[in-house]
Amino acid sequence: MGQAVASVAAGLRKDRDALSILLRMTPDEAVAVAGGMLDLVNLLAKIVAEREGGTAAEMIEATAAGRSDVIQRMAAFAIEVINSGGELPTSVDAAEVIVGLGAIAGRLTEVAAEQEGGTPLDVLARIGLGVAQMEAFEPPE
Template sequence: MTPADAMGHAVAAVAAGLRKDREGLGVLLNMTPDDAVDVAGGMVDLVGTLARIVGDREDRTPTEAITAAAAGRSDLVQKMASFAIGVINSDPTRSTTVDASDVIVGLGALAGRLAEQVAEYEGESPLELLGRIGTGVAELEAFEPPE
């Protein structure tokens, strides 16, 4: 799975979560372990992208945006927020070994919260925002650099 594929799956998972689409989320259950790891990486990329946008709009760092979005959420979401911050900041003391499914679930919830914030700034729904991100990812995937 390419990084663009992984982020595309992450975007689709967050959109399914926002729609409360059990069938859409069920696709995640049928992934191979390798695909789950790839999608978890895509989820980290998605959270990082959304956190940078929120951070820019609120004059915060991405780390501060992630921390704020995770405040008051479940232990899993807070643990995965800390993990994402460690990955984004390349901080090996914060980055720990985690289960790919925990990353997908925890960061999926966090990405949903961040998508709601970005969508509010953009004057659109979170699903419209995720649709635009998904379209951008598909365009990246279709781009073939010249040889």
């Protein structure tokens, strides 16, 4: 999820150099980032839902409402995958997932920041720190 957090932060900062890294990823790296993006959207939707008194699925749907077909399709995809256990299908178009869910994650980050009275980058920094702490204590494979 760390790469997904960094990608969304780069998007919010409009950092083209950082975003260009996504173009140089191997297919395996892209699938890993897509999986992280799904996890990030799920986490952000839960954070926003807790404060709004709704469900994560409702927050994802609301974020995608009125947006492009890709974003709406990826929102439906995310809800379906999350509801079925959270495993990213192997046949996924990783680039489409990264773009669509990245946009959803960006908007959910903005909403979470509005709720907290902070900035979107503050929200992502806290999530990124939590991810780094979890990864530091994972046993090696």
